[in-house]
Amino acid sequence: MLDADLTKATAHWIDRATLAWRGATSSSSRYALAYSPKADIEFEAGDLTGDIHLIRLAPGALTGPQQDKWPHLKDYGALTVDPEDAGLVKTALQAQLVATERTPSGGLLTATGVQIPGVLDDVYAPATSSRLGPTGGALPTLSVWAPTARKVELKLQHEIVRMRRDDTTGVWSVTGPPSWYGRYYTYLVTVVAAGTLVTNEVTDPYSLSVSADGGRSQLIRLDSVKPPGWDDLVKPPPVRQDRASIYELHVRDFSASDPTVPAAERGTYRAFTGDGHGMRELRRLAADGLTHVHLLPVFDFATVPERRADRTEPAGDLASMPADSERQQAHVTATAAGDSFNWGYDPLHYTVPEGSYATDPEGSGRVAEFRGMVKGLNDAGLRVVMDVVYNHTHAAGQAEGSVLDRIVPGYYHRLLADGAVADSTCCANTAPEHAMMGKLVVDSVVTWAKAYKIDGFRFDLMGHHQKAGMLAVRRALDALTPARDGVDGRAVLLYGEGWNFGEVAGDARFVQATQGNLAGTGIGTFSDRLRDAVRGGGPFDADPGVRGFGSGLADSPGPELANAEELIMIGLTGNLRDYVLPSGKKGSEVSYNGSPAGYAATPRDTVSYVDAHDNETLYDALAYKLPPATSMADRVRMQSLSLATVLLSQGTAFLHAGSERLRSKSLDRNSYDSGDWFNRLLWDCAQGNGFGAGLPPKPGNEARWPYARPLLADPALRADCAAINAARARFGELLRIRYSSPAFGLGSLAEIQDRLTFPAAAIPGVITMCLDATGIDPRWKSITVVFNATSRSGQPAVAGLAGASLTLHPVQAASGDAVVRRSAFDGTTGTFTVPARTVSVFVRPGN
The missing domain is CATH 3.20.20.80 (Glycosidases)
Incomplete structure (x- = not known):
């Protein structure tokens, strides 16, 4: 049965020598990578037409390491690039690609597009050590990774400047005079996208500054754009x-x-530099x-x-x-679509400050x-x-607002089995x-x-x-x-x-950065x-x-x-x-x-x-x-x-x-x-x-x-x-209590298991937590926190505190909340009395 859909990409080129093929491969079929430098391959009258060149493929099997690296493809078949055609790989990657299966007599059985992130990572692995974006000192350099592009030019306002390709990394770069600083630029990237050869005018993914609404990148030196006092900035002490x-x-x-x-x-950054109500409250x-x-x-x-x-x-x-x-x-x-507000989870340029928050x-x-x-x-x-x-990014493909995908189409986003961009994050998922x-x-x-x-x-x-x-x-x-x-x-x-x-759930594609997986990191x-x-x-x-x-x-x-x-x-x-x-x-x-x-x-x-x-x-x-x-x-x-x-x-x-x-x-x-x-x-x-x-x-x-x-x-x-x-006063008191003792930051399982206990007999709706502060707090031997969420007074008893002397935490003893000040501890029985809907903190002097 003929299966030819060039709008989909169900073949995965995972390294320079291997394609993962959906379904089993057949020893009786002939497989090939068809590529067209003219990007003119079409499916017509039961076969492919266009300026077609071939890389021969032989049926094989994914190795164990390949299955481990690509777990969502582990049940796919494998096709191996003919060693005699290995020299064509880089050329093919700059062309339109179609993976094909034919009968022994040459009849077309399957034709599909090809996903290329794996092979790009393999062939252009040295690119990970490259410096990208605007770099340089007196003489500025611009570099962009575009390994599948035929040509990349720098458009420096109205001037077009040729860029040089490094064939090892796939990085295109150019160095210019100091007069380039402050000027706006874009890249003109000639590349195959969605089966068509296009020239995209696109901003720099590594932009450091852009024009209003991000239409053009701006070449700047970050060390020359500083507010007064920036070089002498004194940060608050670090906090674990x-x-x-x-x-x-x-x-x-x-x-x-x-x-x-x-x-x-x-609504701007400058509001944080003044003395409005908000800054006073933050202080x-x-x-x-x-x-x-x-x-x-x-x-x-x-x-x-x-x-x-x-x-x-x-x-x-x-x-x-x-x-x-x-x-x-x-x-x-x-x-809503045109007002001043949005949370902002719609990335355009990852390393540029948002412009709507600037006065200019x-x-x-x-x-x-x-x-x-x-x-x-x-x-x-x-x-x-x-x-x-x-x-994720705000857009992908050739859509307005797409940056990454218009430079290296099909690479920066996570693709589903058929080549569609995954959108489980509600936008175009990156990879x-x-x-x-x-x-x-x-x-x-x-x-x-x-x-x-x-x-x-x-x-x-x-x-x-x-x-x-x-x-x-x-x-x-x-x-x-x-x-x-x-x-x-x-x-x-x-x-x-x-x-x-989403599509990555359960470590389907890799070990995820999820709650349990990150334990201990x-x-x-x-x-x-x-x-x-x-x-x-x-x-x-x-x-x-x-x-x-x-x-x-x-x-x-x-x-x-x-x-x-x-x-x-x-x-x-x-x-x-x-x-x-x-x-x-x-x-x-x-x-x-x-x-x-x-x-x-x-x-x-x-x-x-x-x-x-x-x-x-x-x-x-x-x-x-x-x-x-x-x-x-x-x-x-x-x-x-x-x-x-x-x-x-x-x-x-x-x-x-x-x-x-x-x-x-x-x-x-x-x-x-x-x-x-x-x-x-x-x-x-x-x-x-x-x-x-x-x-x-x-x-x-x-x-x-x-x-x-x-x-x-x-x-x-x-x-x-x-x-x-x-409410604000109680919040401030809780903050001051948190930082009043190192017992609220014990730091390890061993210390917490040893020092943090829940000793009181169970009273529904009341939680009693005791912290042993011996040897770590110069003022207190222990701290006890009682959370009474009920609508009545709670009286939890801690047998181990019978005979001890505990008082309300100094912060709460001085609280403007008359209710919390009624909290009490009976040292004879080790019983606390905490009013309804109240958190009370008691301290035991010592150390």
């Missing part, structure tokens, strides 16, 4: 990863609604102990017009509309302003983490497992760390990366030294989303275990009212509560797989939806959180889940208790900006394109907390409108200054 507390913040959210920031600087948070600010994507992304004049903001007086109205979201969604997006000014932001945060006592999105995509990731991260003094990287959908690739990033960072590079790379944090899904992964146990349910529940330990479940004893408490106890240890609970269960033996709950080997492996930019804010989740009659004062208490499970745990503590202020997005569960209105971060409590801003945008939220409407209409759920200030 498991001791870090990280505040997740969006650049535009930070100041877009802040009237104390000059209008021209709202206060740093004084409380906060260590890092994590910035949502700040690389050049494709989804916001970079010139302010090109944007269209929502019309109408949104603030005057009813709290449960559909009108606000209608106005916001009408302009044209060229290198964004570089200086970005560095100014870093300096402003460092001066406030905070280190800076970047959210990076190397797992960091391919050598030069992996190199781009490492080179980009190192540039951000060295040139912008970035202190940490959060990898979006890290499970779509190889574990080996993430370890390569870690090694590259660790190699950076203050003397040579101006940065201590060992102090740079590295963490990300270790989710396991010190590369952190977000723990959904603690999150779901505290909040209740999961992010994809049809019913948002499913309760957890922090949202009302504590008053309903039973197996569900017991499991949530086990998940939280393991979470408090840093989600350690080998920690043994009082029940005798290891962390890995506790169930999380049927999977092992504990997966970490050390607390550095875990990032604990209860809310983030994804899904509803913690306040909004509690609005759905807590009993409707819950008072605002008790909502504040449950917000604080939920955050305490993060701040008082071992491992990295991760906080969503504004959660300390009861931040609401008016129940929006996916605000990536919901405009400034639903994403407001309000620093002035008189403005409220964002709740009751109208029904959240219809896309992604409409199914929950029946749940949301009565809540948004309830004025009792709109936080006032008393509630917001109380």
Whole structure:
């Protein structure tokens, strides 16, 4: 049966000598690689036509090492390149390729396109040592990897300059005079794409600066674009990863609604260099102990017009509309494609600052302003983490906004069995497992760390990366030294989303950078275990009212509560797989939806959180889940208790900006394109907390409108200054407690198993954690934390503390919260008394 479809690519050229062939090969068939330098092969009248040249192929079998390297192809047949045709490989790679199977008499049986990443990695392996992009000192050099291109030229504004190809690496390069600096450029790449010979005008994947909206690259020297004081920048002291507390913040959210920031600087990098409400609050948070600010994507992304004049903001007086109205979201969604807001998970240029956050997006000014932001945060006592999105691009193929694929078509993206680009990440998935995509990731991260003094990287959908690739990033960072590079790379944090899904799930193509696989590496992964146990349910529940330990479940004893408490106890240890609970269960033996709950080997492996930019804010989740009659004062208490499970745990503590202020997005569960209105971060409590801003945008939220409407209409759920200030005060106290003792950062399984216990007899809804601080804390012999999530006073007893003298932690003894100050300890019986919906911390003097 004839199978000829040149729009698909089901053959995989995995190295210079081997093609993997879908299905069994036949000794009676004739196989070949047909290639056409003219790119004119077509299928007509039952056969191929065009300027066809052949590389002969012989049936064979994939070797064990080949099957190990390409596990998703392990059941494929193999075709071996005839040794006499080996010299044609590089020529064929610059041509249109079709793999064919014919009958002994020459009749066509199969014709399909060919996937080439494997053979490119093999043939051009030396390219991984090349320096790409703009380099050089007095004389600038530009280099681009384009091994399949026939010709690459530099378009330097209106001047066309020839580039030289290195045949060993496939890198094209050119060196020019100093006058090139500051000029804009693109590459003209003549290459076969989708079976057609084209000349693409495309920007540099290694761009360091670009024009507004990224249409052209700009040749700059990073060392000449600096804000005042950059060379003398003094960073806050480094923090061990498991001791870090990280505040997740969006650049535009930070100041877009802040009237104390000059209008021209709202929503920009410059807001971090002034003295608006937001910067004052960040300085206060740093004084409380906060260590890092994590910035949502700040690389050049494709989804916001970079010139302010090109944007269209929502019309109408949104603030005057009813709290449960559909009108606000209608106005916001009408302009969403062209307004000033997007989360930014749509990469265009990986190593260029985003231009919409600059007061002038044209060229290198964004570089200086970005560095100014870093300096402003460092001066406030905070280190800076970047959210990076190397797992996908905004576009692929010949589409507008595609960069990588228009230089080396079919290489940088992960392809499915038929040659289609995988999109399980909701965009065109990249393939960091391919050598030069992996190199781009490492080179980009190192540039951000060295040139912008970035202190940490959060990898979006890290499970779509190889574990080996993430370890390569870690090694590259660790190699950076203050003397040579101006940065201590060992102090740079590295963490990300270790989710396991899509075409790579279950290590289908490589060993993934997922939660369990990264155990012991010190590369952190977000723990959904603690999150779901505290909040209740999961992010994809049809019913948002499913309760957890922090949202009302504590008053309903039973197996569900017991499991949530086990998940939280393991979470408090840093989600350690080998920690043994009082029940005798290891962390890995506790169930999380049927999977092992504990997966970490050390607390550095875990990032604990209860809310983030994804899904509803913690306040909004509690609005759905807590009993409707819950008072605002008790909502504040449950917000604080939920955050305490993060701040008082071992491992990295991760906080969503504004959660300390009861931040609401008016129940929006996916605000990536919901405009400034639903994403407001309000620093002035008189403005409220964002709740009751109208029904959240219809896309992604409409199914929950029946749940949301009565809540948004309830004025009792709109936080006032008393509630917001109380929540912020309790948050600051928790931060100060976290950093008051090294016992909250024990660092290893052995120390945690030895020093962290849950000794109290089980009381449903109450968790008691004891930390032995003997020999590590100069003030205290032990610290005991009681989490009482119930609506009644809790009285857990710890027999081992009978006869001891414990007092409320000094921070809480001086708290403005009269309720926590009522907490007590009876030394005669070792019994604690902790008020309802309260976290109390007790210390035992000694040492």
